[in-house]
Amino acid sequence: MTRRGNPLLPYMLIFPTLFFVLIFTVYPTISSLIGSLFQHRLNIPRFRDPVFYGLGNYIDLFTSGQFRMILGNTLRYVVTVVPLWVVTALFLALWLSRPRFARLRVAMFHPTMLPMVSAATVWMFFLTPDYGLLNEFLRFFGYSGPENWVSNPSLSLWALVFVAFWKDAGFYMIFYLAGVQNLPNDVYEALKLEGAGPLVTFFRFTLPLLRRTTLFVTTVAVIGAFRIVDHVFIMTQGGPSGHSTLLLYHLWRVRFDSLNVGQSSAITVILILMLLAFTVTNFLISERRHTDA
């Protein structure tokens, strides 16, 4: 009996996955990269067939004040909503991991199950100027400040952050719940015997033990923050004056409203690079800490 198998078998086994990764990830990435080097604008007859443009699309983008503002909006959005998600998800998971809170977990998770379009529409109703529920609620406490949440240039981005936070915090909680429930019980029993306080337990044990989960959650959350765009369509359309335009919404507009295929490819490449830079840094930092420990 020989243990030598068919040498093709491993390749056959990864083939289905590889096939889809090539078709849906590698091919579009390469095609965007190439496309971004061309002036390709469907609504201008002479650029309807791509014309080589070098780094022109990137230069056009980075010299545009509007695009720099959109990058700024996107960064502010991501660095606000991701920590909100991760920290809230962690505390919800720690709080709700006990079996008697099982029903509350469902309550916390339910916004995740709503389609973003419905959730944003419901929030539009809450955020209505004048008689919206949020304004009524704030008025109850005697507040009568800015009331026009989605059309106020300094509030519209935060209205988007808030709705995204409300919607997906429960989603990231699920990952932490799985992590928390896998924590070794004996360690905590030992800590109790040693008389360790809750702060020491949390910062010296729980948090480091959940590092792998945190790495996963932050990565997924950052990608999620860049990816969610439905609420922009429903709530602000990027307005007023572009103050709540996020990168992906802008990408849609450049591609389908301005029919500028080359520039939209360049935005795609910028988006991929930003995500790649973050993911790689996140892994490197986390892995180094892992080997240090």
Add this chain to the structure above:
Amino acid sequence: MPRFMMITALIALVAVGAFAGGQTEATEDQPVTIRIAYPVAVDAPVTEILDGYAEEFMAENPNVQVETVYAGGYEDVKTTIQTTIDGGGDAPALGVMLATDLFDLANAQYIEPMTPYVDAMENSEAYLDDFLPAFLSNSYYMDELWSLPFQRSAVVMYYNADLLAESGHGVPTDWETLGETASDLTERDGDTVTRWGIEWPSGWPYWLFQPLAIGAGQNIVGESDTEVYFDEPEVIAAIEYYNSLSTEYGAMPEGVQASWGNVVPNFVSGNTAMIIHSSGSLSNVLSQADFEVGVTGIPGPDGGSFSVPGGGNLYMTTGLSEAQKQAAFDFAVFITEPSRAADFSIQTGYIATRESALADDAMQAYISENPQAGQTRDVLATAGKELAVQNLGEVRNIFHSHLQSAINGDMAPSEAMAEAQRAADEALADFR
């Protein structure tokens, strides 16, 4: 043996996945299927109406199968058609998209000219002459006819006639009386406003703003498809007047108002005395308001009544078979027939697109019962041109962004419009 089976199964699986996309081509003698993409974000039961028309058409033309595809708004229909054609798929044969999208759609070869089909009609000239010129003028480009007016509207001002009568005001005729009337009709309870004199949505503002600029003496768009006039003194005066309705008269909420969906409910419940909106909301307004509703154009600084047309046309997409093209055109003609144009207008509040539809018995009966339906049509008599230029998406976005800055007070109106003009000229340079 199990390994062999597994490999076979894997190969089979991949093969099925790879070839499942292939489709068989329809042959000549098979019935023709056409699909029509339609935006449902309208204040009327459009799915029922459209499905009804499709049924009627199929009863008359048993060889044609009409399928309706419903999408959210005009943008969604456009995106559906663009992505399908870009991806090499079968796009819906007909789509209802904004009349102003013409240049971009035609340049990008998403749509097919209808001229050959109209020319082949027995009464082609009479057919085209019957459409209201304000609507049909949007359909021509490069000496071709590209679309048929279908779901057309105009900017109008709805007013609560009972409130005006109670307060002793007539219908506002110029900027000053509009401001004063709106101011008088605004009611406050301490700091809280319980009724606004006027609401004028500005979340997607160019359309509702245009009549103000036209009234002031300068439309923001010129006759050619590459001219815009954003930084003219009249346009700036129009912005200043818009702002004064809140800052001076205290009759309108301050700043940009993304209130398109809210103002009709506010108006019909009596919480707002006058609103600027689409004539397409007429049926909805009339069915819900328990007071006398008046409809008029937007007054100019020294009188007059101004408006712009809007709404969607029927476009035929590219990549159809000859049989599909003919069926799609026949269906487009079928649903624009006078009796159906009248029926559609009565059921939705959109303006009947043809003279003969307005003369239709049912339409006349409806107008005598609801004179407002006739008033929306009268508004069109003095309507200017809707913003329709090359590279529309970008130019419109530039205008929106700067107009909103001027409304929110981030920039002075003159400064914002100078910047908008510069950016728009740049965006149009490639087309001149």
